[in-house]
Amino acid sequence: MSEPANFEQLGVRHICGISGGKDSSALAVYLKDRVPEMEYFFCDTGAELPETYEFLTRLEVILAKPIARLNADRGFDHWFEIFRGALPSPQMRWCTKNMKIKPLEKWIGDDPAVSYVAIRSDESNRKGYVSTKANIESRFPFVEEGVDHDGVMRILEDAGIGLPAYYEWRTRSGCYFCFYQRKAEWIGLADRHPELFERAVAIEQKVLQDAGVGGDADFSDQAMKGRQYTWSGGETLVQLRARRDEILERHEAAMARTARTRPNLPLVEALAGVLDDDDGTEPCTVCAL
Template identity: 75%
Template sequence: MASTERHICGISGGKDSSALAMYLRDRVPNMEYFFCDTGAELPETYEYLDKLETALGKPIARLNPRKGFDHWFEVYRGALPSPQMRWCTKKMKIEPLEEWIGEDAAVSYVAIRADEASRKGYVSTKPNIRTVLPFVEDNIDHDGVLRILDEAGIGLPKYYEWRTRSGCYFCFYQRKAEWVGLSERHPELLERAIAIESKVRQDAGADGDASFGEFAMKGRQYTWSGGESLPDLIARREEIIERHAASVESAEKRKKNRTVWDVLGDALDDDDDTDQCTVCAL
């Protein structure tokens, strides 16, 4: 292995990547840790990164895009990012990361667990970046991740009390109950998300009949949450909470002695089983 090869570990602010960072701390002394900061992360994420940085004993590089969300929002002509057009991931996370690495030979450590070996994470197509999966190689599963965090004394991020995924406060991968959670925990951030969504709907027309050239296409995203505007979603708050409470109760009965995070994750999957962002969710 060339001595100039860089070793990098991305941290999303989630449990798996944080546990991997701690797992590698003493195993790879020359590790470089990084966080792709869109500027739209949850306050709990920034708080947890500071805590993790102290535990690691070295800084976590904050990689910021050259241009922020508002710029790319205009470039994509007011199209909200969506599972079909994830320009936020490409422009605000992947491109800043690959610019930071440059042409250096690098080993990228990705936090895919042994119990989810078929799951996809970010794998660069650049020939100078080689990806390794330490948790898969060392057979570390979900329980192992929680054990690493507990032994390190850092536990889980506080957003796990109501949300199971890291990422932007307006992430389109959020489930209905998580949007309600955002409204309760960070109402000012919900209002920002509503303002962005309202601009799109106003520009497109209430019926979604837009004329944005190439972006006026099937699958264009006019709302953050599956065709339902955020005000309409929040208007159904009691219904969503009731359904979520029933899902939590059902999840608790499936197996005893489960963590709050396990129960919440199962309940949210029952509410809305959607995919996750391959960069943000680890």
């Protein structure tokens, strides 16, 4: 890793968003002494995993300053009432717009600000949140300084904080019902947080009922296209849970293949590769860094 660049600029706010994921958490630690005036923030949807909130508390100790919670009074339930006709989806990410981007831009206001984004050097083709507001400049310290996945892991280990506990079964931060979630991750949620899984089921069933769609509908039918009736593509959560053994069997077989071909691969990377085979979806980079 090269010597750190001089990120300090006078007369502007310096902000670093934390999603609860490994990359943004590592960036917060990385910038702690480099930018002492840094303001840390977390856009709270009110639907985060318990492991995320616990990790943020531990991270505040490492950073020796609070992480501002944005959006605490207008979480998912508020916006779901407004967008009652459909669940958020990759085609209509009202959750990201209203619970992440708008609260952040309101918090910054018209102040000149530098926003530090946790894109790593080994994924510089990815896109994180880049504001279109003229007063917000985006910087990518890990790209500028050549910090890759291994570098992120070292930062977290050296700080003594490690990874959030959800990385044992899930590869991304974000809402417990995130529509980018993979099949095996939904099963992980059902096993580890059954009450949250049931809440996601209730939301989904309400949408189906309001739309007059039967629970055994074929969601691949042309008539269904353009609307998001289910959290996971092609089936309801009830149907997905009924396939629990099948999904876990495929997942465990894929993990075993990965262990044979890449025996030294860390668990979090092995999970990501296996789950990509299962669903092939990319996460929301605003939420999941």
